[in-house]
Amino acid sequence: MKILVIEDEKELRKSIVSYLAHEGYLCESASTFDEAKEKLAAYKYDCLVIDINLPGGTGLDLIREFKKTSSEAGIIIISARNALEDKLTGLEIGADDYLTKPFHLPELNARIKSIIRRRHFKGNNEIIFNEIKVLPDSREVYIFDTPVVLTAKEYDLLLFFLSNKGRVVSKDSIAEHLWGDYIDQADSFDFIYTHIKNLRKKMMQYGSKDYISSVYGIGYKFLNS
Amino acid sequence: MKLIQKTTLYYLAYILIIFIIGATLFYFLIRMVLLDSIDEGLRQERDQIVNNLMYEREIEELIPSKNVIIHKLPSYSNEKDEYKIVPMFDQELQEEIDYRQLKSNFTYNNGYYQITIRHSLQEAETLLKGLFPIVIIMFLFVLTGVFLINQLIIKKLWEPFYHLLQLLRNYDLNKSKNIPYQHSNIQEFNELSLSVEKMTSRIYNDFLAQKEFNENASHELQTPLAVIKNKLDLLIQSANLKEEDMEAVRAIYASVRKLTSLNKGLNLLSKIDNRQFVQTETIIIKNIITRLLQEFSDQIQEKELKVTININENASINANAILTDILFSNLISNAIKHNLFGGEINIYATSSHFSIENTGKALSVSSETMFGRFKKDSDNPQSIGLGLAIVKKICDSFGYTVQYHHENSYHSLHITF
Numbered sequence: 001m002k003i004l005v006i007e008d009e010k011e012l013r014k015s016i017v018s019y020l021a022h023e024g025y026l027c028e029s030a031s032t033f034d035e036a037k038e039k040l041a042a043y044k045y046d047c048l049v050i051d052i053n054l055p056g057g058t059g060l061d062l063i064r065e066f067k068k069t070s071s072e073a074g075i076i077i078i079s080a081r082n083a084l085e086d087k088l089t090g091l092e093i094g095a096d097d098y099l100t101k102p103f104h105l106p107e108l109n110a111r112i113k114s115i116i117r118r119r120h121f122k123g124n125n126e127i128i129f130n131e132i133k134v135l136p137d138s139r140e141v142y143i144f145d146t147p148v149v150l151t152a153k154e155y156d157l158l159l160f161f162l163s164n165k166g167r168v169v170s171k172d173s174i175a176e177h178l179w180g181d182y183i184d185q186a187d188s189f190d191f192i193y194t195h196i197k198n199l200r201k202k203m204m205q206y207g208s209k210d211y212i213s214s215v216y217g218i219g220y221k222f223l224n225s
Numbered sequence: 226m227k228l229i230q231k232t233t234l235y236y237l238a239y240i241l242i243i244f245i246i247g248a249t250l251f252y253f254l255i256r257m258v259l260l261d262s263i264d265e266g267l268r269q270e271r272d273q274i275v276n277n278l279m280y281e282r283e284i285e286e287l288i289p290s291k292n293v294i295i296h297k298l299p300s301y302s303n304e305k306d307e308y309k310i311v312p313m314f315d316q317e318l319q320e321e322i323d324y325r326q327l328k329s330n331f332t333y334n335n336g337y338y339q340i341t342i343r344h345s346l347q348e349a350e351t352l353l354k355g356l357f358p359i360v361i362i363m364f365l366f367v368l369t370g371v372f373l374i375n376q377l378i379i380k381k382l383w384e385p386f387y388h389l390l391q392l393l394r395n396y397d398l399n400k401s402k403n404i405p406y407q408h409s410n411i412q413e414f415n416e417l418s419l420s421v422e423k424m425t426s427r428i429y430n431d432f433l434a435q436k437e438f439n440e441n442a443s444h445e446l447q448t449p450l451a452v453i454k455n456k457l458d459l460l461i462q463s464a465n466l467k468e469e470d471m472e473a474v475r476a477i478y479a480s481v482r483k484l485t486s487l488n489k490g491l492n493l494l495s496k497i498d499n500r501q502f503v504q505t506e507t508i509i510i511k512n513i514i515t516r517l518l519q520e521f522s523d524q525i526q527e528k529e530l531k532v533t534i535n536i537n538e539n540a541s542i543n544a545n546a547i548l549t550d551i552l553f554s555n556l557i558s559n560a561i562k563h564n565l566f567g568g569e570i571n572i573y574a575t576s577s578h579f580s581i582e583n584t585g586k587a588l589s590v591s592s593e594t595m596f597g598r599f600k601k602d603s604d605n606p607q608s609i610g611l612g613l614a615i616v617k618k619i620c621d622s623f624g625y626t627v628q629y630h631h632e633n634s635y636h637s638l639h640i641t642f
Binding site: 016018084105116135153172189215216217 | 234315445448453466482527
């Protein structure tokens, strides 16, 4: 899987590339409009991470031009502008997703995985991790081929963990992933624990191992221990 | 008062003064001329009578008439001729009539005599009285003329002004850039139109600059925030972190979150100021509240709050969907945050008002200032103090009124649509 990260802010670019590289993706980057254009012309990518404001042009123009050559690659826009028009325009011209800065890397990672899954395994989309099998299209979960009934939050949590397995995901990123904007004003994230506890309990009930471990109170890690 | 009424009033006052002064002067002038000519007539009559006496034998034999009286004086008098107006009762007309009277002395046959001659002023007075209606009619004519000309002036001459006024009244930054210059044949209106064009262009440019600044500021802030957040996401992957390092990371996460929501809040406030949320739609209050309570269900459960809603099934408002969502979610979030453990939240709504109340401690912030920015309860350091400022701003932009009450350990916010 090959990903191109188009972002002008050096540190951000480095962070994204570093996180995604750990996921086993072949990750390249571009910092300007022209550089991105060149790379897009020369190589084939599975997914593009595009910032809207770029030196030399806008990410939206880049998408428009790229779409003319009818590529299969998934596109995710990352922008500091939380403007609804930008989001709608982006999705209209062919982007798959839109993420507003500042975002968490596990969130970006989960979204990229979701896009790649949708594009590459059309109709036959499943995530398998040891005894766990998830069918994202129908939101079904099986453990040892037995269906497990999860609440919406528990399902989202499991998928988020599976997308970021082996990584420490902070409570912040979990909260943002599960509750979006409504979490902004919450006093604490203690209620995350309730959902994690329930998910763990249900999975172990069906014979799954306990993969979720707490990391100092900062976050959690889903790991093949 | 309208321009036409005001100008007409000034004209009216001016014309009234001129007419009063003019009519008075005219009256006295005419009266003077009339009396002069009557006096002249009396004088001639007297001279003629005195001359005619030379042919009479005895004055005493003369029969006194009504208007000519002669009587003998006991001694010489050097009194001058005297003209004056005397009222006398007229037997025929049965009313008092003014007469002009001349008293004059003369010598005849070594005797001294005084002659009194009178002349009725009735004709003169009729003439003077006849002046009054003429003046009134003229006044009315002038008045009508002034009014009609004024009307015409307002309609024709001021037309560009009223047109400009209409444009200014409907001026909306979101719809038009400026009010373009419109040529008319009046210099002042051209200057006005030119100034308005310049002013609205400047306003529009300021509006754009402010919008741009807000966007840039939020962009410039969000990128470093993203860097911090992402670096933290990478940092916690390290296996070498000690427990106190993790404590520091946790604190940084919390601060970044606070900064992020602060930035978002300020950005939102200026977006509302810039009226960037103009689309409206019908929103069923019950639907949105039910959905939001679902979103907040974890926080509600965590505090073991008891939520009661009493919302009219059809209650709806016509407003911008994004802002309405932010408005109600801020209110609900506030009611959760400032609640007691195991407390209550009560929500009531109809199409004309909405109220939300929650149990909670008395606030350290006064109810007058609590809608200001960064006014927050000292007991709640986690809060950024923008929630109610945003609520107030949204209500203002929708034209709603919002009030806060604290009674019997219940905080309640009441919105009138």
